[in-house]
Amino acid sequence: MPLLMAFRRWWALIFVALLSLPTIGLLFPAMPGPMRTVLAPEARWWEHASARLDPYINNAFGFRGPVLTAHRRYLRFIGSPPGIRVVDGTDGSLFLRDENALEQSIGQLVRLQGVERLAILAEELQQKMAASGGTFVLTLPPNAATARFDKLPEYIRAQRHQPNEYDLVAARMKRDGITFVDLRPIVDESAASGPLYYRYDTHWNALAALLAFNAVMDAAGRPELAIAPSLAFSGTRRRAGGDLLRVAGVADREPADVEYVWKPPVGGPHDTTPLTGIVGPPPPGTENYGFNAYATGHAGPRVMVIGDSFTQGFWSNPLAYRASAVVWIHHNACEFDRGVIDRFTPDILIYAPTERFLTCKNWSRTPLPEGGG
Structure with missing residues (x-):
């Protein structure tokens, strides 16, 4: 019996393609999206990757703008409370x-x-x-x-x-x-x-x-x-x-x-x-x-x-x-x-x-x- 039946192979291909989108998107110019809060990985990120690298990945994946925009609209659609609407300046303003x-x-x-x-x-x-x-x-x-x-x-x-x-x-x-x-x-x-x-x-x-x-x-x-x-x-x-x-x-x-x-x-x-x-x-x-x-x-x-x-x-x-x-x-x-x-x-x-x-x-x-x- 084949590991995956014929009709399931198409679903597997679609699933893998969707998972690959954030990586593929890195090959395209950045699209408008919410402000990036981390611009580069921390020094020696490989020693504590989950703490030092994850924040950068969360700010740098492909198609970030459309994904986060869609997420924001979804939250408004379900009536979720608004997120952070202000940012602190360097002088506390x-x-x-x-x-x-x-x-x-x-x-x-x-x-x-x-x-x-x-x-x-x-x-x-x-x-x-x-x-x-x-x-x-x-x-x-x-x-x-x-x-x-x-x-x-x-x-x-x-x-x-x-x-x-x-x-x-x-x-x-x-x-x-x-x-x-x-x-x-x-x-x-x-x-x-x-x-x-x-x-x-x-x-x-x-x-x-x-x-x-x-x-x-x-x-x-x-x-x-x-x-x-x-x-x-x-x-x-x-x-x-x-x-x-x-x-x-x-x-x-x-x-x-x-x-x-x-x-x-x-x-x-x-x-x-x-x-x-x-x-x-x-x-x-x-x-x-x-x-x-x-x-x-x-x-x-x-x-x-x-x-x-x-x-x-x-x-x-x-x-x-x-x-x-x-x-x-x-x-x-x-x-x-x-x-x-x-x-x-x-x-x-x-x-x-x-x-x-x-x-x-x-x-x-x-x-x-x-x-x-």
Whole structure:
């Protein structure tokens, strides 16, 4: 009697092929996947291979990206609790891992199709504003991992690739003639004057937000609308907690974050009047981000911002202080209500998604050209 019956030989062949996939995959270029935490085996790994070599193998097997991505989706499908969503920096600060923010910042994840989608949207918005005599500005608040790259763990910094998505957007906007504010140099140059990002929160702080606002106003051709930090803030105070501490499930850490304290008149109180009929209710099935539409009663341009949490609260005081009327709506992954622009007729339109949301990931409104990556 043969050792394996004929029909079982095929199953044996399939089984061996599946077991060989991780090895075969080593012959192919690495595919995008979760961050590698071990880049090389420990010294003299052969003496205690199970302890010294296994961590490297777990980070270097073939087809690692697709396998771990599939595993992550499976865990979400069965309702498993989320894994570690933050990583510790070298100074004890925390960095978000959601939305592949780390992989994006170091250039390990580059979505050419997402950059193309953003370029299509930017061209559309620029043409719309040019037709009405207004100004369009695109900017991207950087991820904390981009702004504070030097505080990332060494094993993450060692995996940096260039260009990353931010680089590609900057080059594309220059090529297309879109007014674009690259905030990375501004953050780098200003970091010496004080902290610009929270250590235990995903966001920048009020000083970084004000510097970004000033740069955008300058790019829009209105440098007189910039606000000096000395006029805006009376000092700093301790800021306890942070969303990354809650995500990580850890207690407060020291040193605590720094909060900049707004002072009048920039910091209010602002006497505003709601504008009705401008912003409708959020589309069914989407989150209500608390859209804003109001008049300030003083002179200034009409300014509309399409952004997220990096601008909604952080720019509320500068906008109310400098603009005659303001609208803020969420970008909703590029699927925001275009009709708001027509109903509000802004003088300045700003599209400002955070770096990790630049790709318009769910946007199907405009067909993509052939060859989108």
